[in-house]
Amino acid sequence: SAVISQKPSRDICQRGTSLTIQCQVDxxxxxxxxxxQQPGQSLTLIATANQGSEATYESGFVIDKFPISRPNLTFSxxxxxxxxxxxxxxxxxxxxxxxxMHGYTFxxxxxxxxx
Amino acid sequence: EDKVVQSPLSLVVxxxxxxxxxxxxxxxxxxxxxxxxxxKKAPTFLFMLTSSGxxxxxxxxxxxxxxxxxxxxxxxxxxxxxxxxxxxxxxEGPSGAGSYQLTFGKGTKLSVIP
Numbered sequence: 001s002a003v004i005s006q007k008p009s010r011d012i013c014q015r016g017t018s019l020t021i022q023c024q025v026d027x028x029x030x031x032x033x034x035x036x037q038q039p040g041q042s043l044t045l046i047a048t049a050n051q052g053s054e055a056t057y058e059s060g061f062v063i064d065k066f067p068i069s070r071p072n073l074t075f076s077x078x079x080x081x082x083x084x085x086x087x088x089x090x091x092x093x094x095x096x097x098x099x100x101m102h103g104y105t106f107x108x109x110x111x112x113x114x115x
Numbered sequence: 116e117d118k119v120v121q122s123p124l125s126l127v128v129x130x131x132x133x134x135x136x137x138x139x140x141x142x143x144x145x146x147x148x149x150x151x152x153x154x155k156k157a158p159t160f161l162f163m164l165t166s167s168g169x170x171x172x173x174x175x176x177x178x179x180x181x182x183x184x185x186x187x188x189x190x191x192x193x194x195x196x197x198x199x200x201x202x203x204x205x206x207e208g209p210s211g212a213g214s215y216q217l218t219f220g221k222g223t224k225l226s227v228i229p
Contacts, residue, residue: 045216045217045218050212090156092158109156
């Protein structure tokens with residue numbers, strides 16, 4: 001059964017606009033993680049979203065560009081703001097499930113193309 | 116800064132071959148090492164390794180961790196075309212958010228030819 005529902009699956013956006021990506025988890029989790037995967041590259045952590053506090057951003061990522069909301073323990077959104085073609089990537093959310101069967105589980109991903 | 120290096124970056128084999136994928140790491144306060152298979156967008160979990168020398172096995176896939184030499188290998192025996200994917204290695208270490216986070220390697224792209 002799906003653990004994380006992520007949408008949209010893909011989008012093509014005009015430069016200068018913003019896109020909000022949503023992740024819904026089927027159980028309560030403390031931390032949700034947002035990753036970016038640029039073409040031909042590996043996954044890079046953008047930020048960790050903890051319910052009830054501001055997200056913690058990794059070096060190179062700022063809140064003005066990637067605002068995150070975490071209104072409850074099952075939902076989070078990532079907005080990619082004022083987009084440029086360099087933002088064209090796959091964006092993924094992730095949660096920790098367990099240490100044996102699932103590890104960190106990922107949403108189905110959002111493929112963003114900025115034109 | 117935490118670092119994960121995978122080799123080779125790409126590999127082409129014939130069906131039935133056995134492959135070994137490598138992952139070396141440098142991480143402060145190592146907690147675990149994970150292997151994922153990525154075919155389209157979402158990585159699919161394969162293994163999570165925390166102890167040295169204990170092999171984890173799932174069907175034709177197996178993996179082992181060496182915490183002294185700081186590396187892990189992922190073996191795939193009797194490869195099939197469905198094994199074609201990017202295999203990602205990640206290490207779990209402490210995060211600035213007070214929990215843990217994953218640092219990923221660049222991946223090994225495996226292509227299995229019929």
